[in-house]
Amino acid sequence: MLQLENVLFKYRKKPIINDVSFTIPTGQIIGVIGENGCGKSTLLQLMAGLLRPNKGAIQLEDRKVTRRSADKIAYSPDIDLFYESYTGEQVFRFYSEQFSDFSLEKAHIIAKHLEAQTTVKLGKLSKGNRARIKMAATLGREASLYLLDEPFAGLDPLARESLIKALIRFIDIENQSVVLSTHEVNEVEPILDQVILLRDGRLTAMEEMELIRDERNEDAVEWMKSLYEKQVR
Amino acid sequence: MTQDFSKDKPIYAQLVDRICGDVLKGYLKPGEKLPSVREYAIESGVNVNTVQRVYKELEAMEMTETKRGQGTFITTDEERIGQLREEMMTQVATQFLTMIDSLGFTKEEMIEVLKKGG
Incomplete structure (x- = not known):
């Protein structure tokens, strides 16, 4: 579905993403993991078409990814992106004006499912409740690819669990894919098909989760550590 | 909360064991209907693809039968x-x-x- 080929991205002459290639197939949930500053957010922004690679190619279903790809790719940044004076309701309305694939009805179903308050101003909500609104707005779109940057960061375990379950429930795994970056590797691992490990902007490995458990008897965190150590030596 | 999984075995295999265990202990009765793939995924907090594999595996073991349009049932x-x-x-x-x-x-x-x- 989405293909990266030898992608290079530099910021002030420094390579942030360095010669990265991989393919995201349809129907999978894929985690991007790695230390802080390894390039996870930049990688997601490149995939969303918000940044342009200096070299290499990014294609979604054989078409070059650009800013206009936003009509097929639902990207959710890791910052609080909405005005504090907006209510969830207003965020949804804004989304329905911005994105033709957005369904107000679906967003409301998801918000209800997450027990998110849609009539309270975001500035008055807890971080967990703002994250619920953000997830409902993002999943309210019918995109072929969802890119979620740190969707669970800084949330309490209950909020994390309900967001994870919403992902399982509201993603149509026959036709859609999800790529999410995360530090909460242990918690997210059971819903991942594959993991991408980044280090210093390079792709260290991309592997199927069940294979990591089956062949190496490791979970994702141990796998990450063992690969990191290998590189140091 | 989401059930815990041990790290050294694929999750699908752990879920197969869990369901077989429930059948042997009688928690799941012969002919009883299993939840839909998505429901079971949500219940156990795992990927839908993983549960699909679990159900396929159980069927191959002849522990379950899938009736078209009705769902998956424990074997009678x-x-x-x-x-x-x-x-x-x-x-x-x-x-x-x-x-x-x-x-x-x-x-x-x-x-x-x-x-x-x-």
């Missing part, structure tokens, strides 16, 4: 369930024997301990 073939019980017992016994062998215990010693209830 009690003989098959009996067989699974035997298979599981053999499996546990083999593991046990390997372990006591590696520690140098004799079967006779162990039988005494087992009779005492450990």
Whole structure:
């Protein structure tokens, strides 16, 4: 579905993403993991078409990814992106004006499912409740690819669990894919098909989760550590 | 909360074991309907693809039957369930024997301990 080929991205002459290639197939949930500053957010922004690679190619279903790809790719940044004076309701309305694939009805179903308050101003909500609104707005779109940057960061375990379950429930795994970056590797691992490990902007490995458990008897965190150590030596 | 999984075995295999265990213990009755793939995924907090694999595996083991348009059901073939019980017992016994062998215990010693209830 989405293909990266030898992608290079530099910021002030420094390579942030360095010669990265991989393919995201349809129907999978894929985690991007790695230390802080390894390039996870930049990688997601490149995939969303918000940044342009200096070299290499990014294609979604054989078409070059650009800013206009936003009509097929639902990207959710890791910052609080909405005005504090907006209510969830207003965020949804804004989304329905911005994105033709957005369904107000679906967003409301998801918000209800997450027990998110849609009539309270975001500035008055807890971080967990703002994250619920953000997830409902993002999943309210019918995109072929969802890119979620740190969707669970800084949330309490209950909020994390309900967001994870919403992902399982509201993603149509026959036709859609999800790529999410995360530090909460242990918690997210059971819903991942594959993991991408980044280090210093390079792709260290991309592997199927069940294979990591089956062949190496490791979970994702141990796998990450063992690969990191290998590189140091 | 989402159930915990041990790290050294694929999640699908752990879920297969869990469902088989529930059948043997009688928590799941012959002919009982299993939740839909998505429902089971949500319940256990795993990927839908993983549950699809679990259901495929159970079907291949003839532990379940899929009726078109109706869902997946635990087999009504009690003989098959009996067989699974035997298979599981053999499996546990083999593991046990390997372990006591590696520690140098004799079967006779162990039988005494087992009779005492450990």
